[in-house]
Amino acid sequence: MEERYNPGAVEAKWQKTWADTRAFAVTEDGSKKKYYLLEMFPYPSGRIHMGHVRNYSIGDVVARFKTLQGYNVLHPMGWDAFGMPAENAAIQHGTHPAKWTYENIDNMRSQLKRMGFSYDWDREFATCDVDYYKWEQLVFLKMLERGLAYKKSSSVNWCGKCQTVLANEQVDDGGCWRCDSEVEQKELEQWFFKITDYAEELLTWTERLPGWPERVLTMQQHWIGRSTGCEIGFPLEGGKETVRVFTTRADTLYGATFMSLAPEHPLVERLVTPGQREAVEGFLSRVRKQDKEQRTSDELEKEGVFTGSYCINPVTGQKIPVYLANFVLLDYGTGAVMAVPTHDQRDFEFARKYGLEMRVVIQPDGEPLDPRTMERAFEGSGILVNSGPFDGLANEEAKEAIATQLEEKGLGTKSVKYRLRDWGVSRQRYWGTPIPVIYCDSCGAVPVPEKDLPVILPHDVAFTGEGGSPLAKLESFLKVDCPRCGSPARRETDTFDTFVESSWYFARYTCPDYTGGPIDREAARYWLPVDQYIGGIEHAVMHLLYARFFTKVLRDLGMLDLDEPFANLLTQGMVCMETRSCPTHGWLYPEEAADGKCAKCGEAAVLGRNEKMSKSKKNVVDPDALIASYGADTARLFSLFAAPPEKDLEWNEQGVEGCYRFLHRVWRGVQDNLELIRGAEIPAVAEGPARELRRATHRTIRKVTEDIDGRFHFNTAIASVMELVNAIYAFEGKPEHPGVLREALEAVVRLLAPFVPHICHELWEGLGHAEPLAAAGWPAWDAEALVVDEVLLVVQVNGKVRGKVTVPAGADEEALRQAALAEPNVARTLEGQTVRKVIVIPGRLVNVVVG
């Protein structure tokens, strides 16, 4: 063991040992309790960033802790490798997406290895490996058989100049990010997964996931958005057809004075009268120019147009006009809304704008409502009026009564609707899993037969960023014989949304080399569910909901015996950092403004807020530089110590110094006492300072154990070890109890091992242990050493601290009361006052109430 702490040498030594011995490779072992720890796998963007360092440091603490506790821990790592950035790199720099991706993976793998994370690298895979995505194609075919995958028309962002589909992210302020021309909405036939079939199960299971943060479950519940209501048919005037609407407010039916349809509603074409055609066309072309972001956010001006047609309110018999409205969505409910302007704010604004009739049907207590003077819709509860036989009913009761009568008369049905929409998985892009379907002029869409899988993503294509997917231009890929009739046909050129790959990778880690199907049920039965899943809060809804959905699909396809994939979830906060900018040169990297001035012009740099690290804002910290100057252990320690995992982490370089200093301090503490403590025995009984140190040692063991296990309060766990180290330094110079000192130092090394594994393994070896630290297991605390004789009692008068008094540990309430009242400062405060009440909380405080 070297005299001075040299992280570079220590870390290289242990990383080599771990790699050579495949220290973290695991297999199914029925004799041990399993623990599956998973962090969300990274997208191979090129280099790891501080968000990765933090995420994977958090996971590694838990993995190493559980391993030390004796669990058989599966801790895998891989790559979420399909996606847009690879294709963009190809368009901009001519690098093939595969080359770009695999090179990035090589890079990032070595960076992760340099961090000393305890991964079973034998299980590594990338989702762009054929051996991964071919199984996804198989799952798709099974879903197709079951009707869980289907095709329908849906709109996409379309740049007419580039002749290509744009992601929402590629639309800047309504314009194409590459050519800035106006983006339009275009209807395309696309593949969907029927996640709505699972809406009810996904919702009810949110009640059975106690290991998930409440806020994530709440967000998912709202996303699924179950609402009970009723579907009502409004007959078209002079026709046989009815327009079906869904409403949760059947109680307001008598106040429905017009109807709003989604612009994409299938009846639109038939409803438009010749006189209104021009107005409707104009409206539709404006709506098409609003991208999805705008349509779904409510920032845009409520706008609509009259179709020229009318339908009949089924209970009043009144003829009501049918409008198209930009805020009505085809995907939700029936795509048609009965409009009640007096009791719905959106309908109110719409009616005022177009001068439509308003009728009050619910009266609140007090001021009667008058449609002529109302300033906004009344959405509260009240008593029904103008509602025929239902007048006088409370509106909540009327919901049920009206719905029941509609059912009896065959005019409507009670029903449940969800806000959740089916999952569109088609992407008009190259770098993704090819969708295994063939189109034949006579047979239609034909699934690729299982024996013909995989449909391999071809390598040699041209990337221009224009004219749609490169696959569509590759004859050798496109041209194929129809598997059903043998006549010339063409392949599907769309690829899957990359969320599909990340919806089942956790299951593939249990059997990455399995060739009999997507998942080896035996391996999956042993390892799944994931005991602890860790990742960014930004995935609270979409990724986590899709993964839950996919698990249930795989279960129903007989591929997996599991209802929910993740038993416990930890969502970590963002890593942020201050931004700096120069009035003339814009954003500056930290090193370009080291002295508070712009390195280019000397102008004072403007210090911005803490923001999520991003290349565009130039507020990034390169983990490599950090590791080079301080080592991986310091980088890990800081990212864990600076904030609790679920909080956003604000980066500041000075805190890193403190962690580095602490590790030096630990090293010296061991090094300076090596001679003294060699072979020293831990005494059964100790007195005075030695007893205090033993108590501190065991208190720290308990604290760290409880902080890691389930609570994930790593920052306080580390703080408590720092306190123990301070106690050890204070104890030095009292060499009469070397055994107590040895016990304390060894506790520090063992407790820190999950956080800073390299230095701890080295120190453990230096302490003369033949067995590696991993074999020593996790330390237990000795309840006997924790016993205290005296406790400090806080004495308050009217809730304000007036004194403190030391009392025997087991003193009864009366003794505490006496001791409190006798405390000199308390007694002085109480002079001349009447004591009304004395509240005694044993072991904590006494509050004397006077007045």
Place this chain on the structure above:
RNA sequence: GCGAGAGUGGCGGAACUGGCAGACGCACUGGACUUAGGAUCCAGCGGGCAACCGUGGGGGUUCGACUCCCCCCUCUCGCACCA
């Protein structure tokens, strides 16, 4: 706009079920050691002379509120084709 969170010294944070607000670390100040110190060790460190005042702002519940309730402000995340 809708949904979900967060806000505590100069800074990051602690206070677990309502019970000493500010643990631990950074920064800063002083001291020791030293040829030297940007190393190390020790000590101090919310504001105020004090009574007291202090957990984003305002109200409430309670013997007692950072913690519970109501209103408001600010910031962060998500909003279905970024992953």
